[in-house]
């Protein structure tokens with residue numbers, strides 16, 4: 001169920017969740033220089049516990065507060081007594097148990113409450129310092145973690161795939177684009193993504209994603225100027241009805257891509 005391997009001195013812990021809507025989705029937890037990046041979802045707790053118990057780490061850093069990243073934070077806090085850091089905006093949501101709906105419970109389990117500490121602009125692991133870069137869009141408390149010395153970047157859920165077709169209700173494509181642009185100003189090669197793993201040429205892929213999103217943005221803007229309604233745009237740009245849309249009761253939908261872009265145009 002869980003695979004552990006090394007990439008550029010980072011221990012990658014790869015797990016797979018059987019989502020109701022898809023064949024399954026991968027989730028990654030990373031361990032580097034005594035720093036654990038994310039904790040995986042609660043419904044994989046049994047699989048992750050041996051790794052947490054057998055590997056030394058001083059603290060946990062969460063790329064954001066979503067339950068597939070923070071699902072085992074409570075266990076780590078209670079059983080191993082390790083500090084857990086999250087971006088300031090994410091603290092209050094971490095202090096609540098299961099603050100999300102049915103579809104997400106089925107997908108990721110019940111993320112119980114825990115008490116994180118607020119992240120600063122930098123964080124120190126055993127032998128080096130990391131820069132914490134605020135990269136909102138996927139979530140308002142989303143950060144990336146940068147190692148200037150070795151050109152490695154942990155990107156949480158900012159990347160996931162180059163061609164985004166569906167997003168969650170509260171995700172903002174324009175903000176994701178801004179965050180990607182921000183990361184592209186940094187010098188790095190390796191990217192560690194929380195759902196698609198390690199990429200040697202990560203920065204190139206992020207650039208490809210930005211190009212794709214810019215195309216989508218331009219298309220939506222063009223149709224908007226022509227007077228298309230949102231549902232007309234959806235039918236034209238996203239004719240495929242992904243099963244996840246119905247299963248999530250519309251929380252995950254292509255429509256949100258369009259609505260956030262329109263909001264941005266109208267600003």
Ligand SMILES: [Zn+2]
Pocket residue numbers: 064066138139157
């Ligand atoms: Zn997320």
